[in-house]
Structure formats: C-alpha cells, structure tokens
Amino acid sequence: GAGVSQTPSNKVTEKGKYVELRCDPISGHTALYWYRQSLGQGPEFLIYFQGTGAADDSGLPNDRFFAVRPEGSVSTLKIQRTERGDSAMYLCASSVTDRDANTGELFFGEGSRLTVL
Amino acid sequence: RKEVEQDPGPFNVPEGATVAFNCTYSNSASQSFFWYRQDCRKEPKLLMSVYSSGNEDGRFTAQLNRASQYISLLIRDSKLSDSATYLCVVSPNTGNQFYFGTGTSLTVIP
Numbered sequence: 001g002a003g004v005s006q007t008p009s010n011k012v013t014e015k016g017k018y019v020e021l022r023c024d025p026i027s028g029h030t031a032l033y034w035y036r037q038s039l040g041q042g043p044e045f046l047i048y049f050q051g052t053g054a055a056d057d058s059g060l061p062n063d064r065f066f067a068v069r070p071e072g073s074v075s076t077l078k079i080q081r082t083e084r085g086d087s088a089m090y091l092c093a094s095s096v097t098d099r100d101a102n103t104g105e106l107f108f109g110e111g112s113r114l115t116v117l
Numbered sequence: 118r119k120e121v122e123q124d125p126g127p128f129n130v131p132e133g134a135t136v137a138f139n140c141t142y143s144n145s146a147s148q149s150f151f152w153y154r155q156d157c158r159k160e161p162k163l164l165m166s167v168y169s170s171g172n173e174d175g176r177f178t179a180q181l182n183r184a185s186q187y188i189s190l191l192i193r194d195s196k197l198s199d200s201a202t203y204l205c206v207v208s209p210n211t212g213n214q215f216y217f218g219t220g221t222s223l224t225v226i227p
Contacts, residue, residue: 031213042121042204042217042219043161043204045214045215045217048214091161106161106163108160110160
C-alpha cells in the first residue's frame with residue numbers, strides 16, 4: 001500500500017527483553033517521527049529524523065531507547081531491557097520535509113502495540 | 118510544563134448541538150497549529166490547520182489567539198460520526214517537530 005507501514009502490529013514480551021519495532025514511511029517522505037501513546041493520553045514525541053540523521057531525539061525517555069534510519073527510509077525503534085512501563089502504542093509518522101510544502105499533515109501508521117509482562 | 122494542554126473531557130452532546138474545545142500552548146514562538154482527529158483504536162489523522170485569521174471547513178471552525186496562546190475548535194450541528202478524540206497539535210518555529218495535546222473526547226448522542 002501507499003501508507004505508512006508498521007510491524008509488528010502487536011508485540012508481547014517479557015520484562016528485560018529486547019524489542020525492535022519497524023516503520024516503513026510513505027515513499028518520498030524524508031521526515032519520519034516516532035511517538036508513544038498510552039491509553040487516554042495524546043501521542044508523546046520520541047524522535048524525529050530528517051533523512052538518515054536524528055534531527056531531534058529529545059523525547060527519548062532514557063538510554064534504553066534508540067532509533068535508526070540508516071538509508072533514509074525504513075526506521076527501527078529499539079528498546080533494550082524492556083520494563084512494564086514501556087507498554088504502549090508506538091506510532092510512526094512521516095511527512096513531506098520541505099517547510100513550504102508542509103501542510104502539517106503527518107501520515108501515521110496503525111501503530112505497534114507493545115505489552116511488557 | 119507541557120507544550121500543549123487540553124481539557125480531556127469527556128464531552129457528551131446531543132446530535133445537532135454545537136460544541137467547542139480549547140487548547141493552550143506554552144511556547145509563544147510556536148508557528149503552526151493543527152487539529153487532528155483520532156477514532157478509537159485508530160491512528161490520528163489531520164482534521165484541519167489553524168490559521169491566524171481563523172478558518173472554516175464545513176461545520177468545523179478553528180481559531181487562533183496568539184496573545185493568549187490558545188487554539189479553539191468549534192463543531193456545529195454535531196453528527197454521530199463526529200464522536201472521536203480531538204487532538205490539538207503545535208509546531209515550534211525551529212525544526213519540524215509536532216507536539217500533541219492529551220486530546221479531548223467527544224461523544225455525540227442520538
């Protein structure tokens with residue numbers, strides 16, 4: 001499809017395990033975002049990529065969280081030593097990067113729901 | 118302090134009613150403002166941008182008050198299909214980040 005694709009859609013893991021969540025943005029979108037959303041809350045900013053580089057990673061909660069986008073397209077969010085508090089919906093979004101052309105429309109994927117037992 | 122604050126509601130209104138949501142933002146240098154809609158267990162989607170002069174899209178009207186740092190969304194003639202969570206979104210003047218509010222839950226009752 002032409003939309004943002006996220007895998008897996010659901011991930012159940014045990015406390016202390018390592019998890020990778022993948023995002024495939026819309027072709028041609030150079031800006032890519034990761035958000036985390038807990039029940040009853042709005043999406044919480046984690047990290048934003050412009051091309052291959054992390055333009056802003058100030059939202060990552062601690063050093064257990066890391067994200068990469070090696071070729072400027074697919075991105076992987078990596079969580080080490082998972083904790084129960086990491087349980088949430090992880091949303092990826094992409095957008096047109098040119099500020100003039102940017103209507104503010106972030107195109108979100110359906111998310112990866114992470115449950116840490 | 119959060120970048121964006123919203124009253125989470127819930128707002129329960131009858132069909133045909135007019136309902137308004139407000140949102141405040143903390144960064145006075147913010148440049149771009151938006152309302153997103155999120156249906157239950159779905160991803161957020163852009164509803165409309167908010168321009169300084171105010172803008173309207175059918176039954177929806179968005180307004181920006183820079184002096185007081187708040188954004189509003191007015192929905193007229195509410196439909197059952199308007200039931201959703203409405204997220205206020207602010208983008209600062211640097212970079213390309215988008216900060217979301219907690220969202221306001223709306224249920225339109227038959």
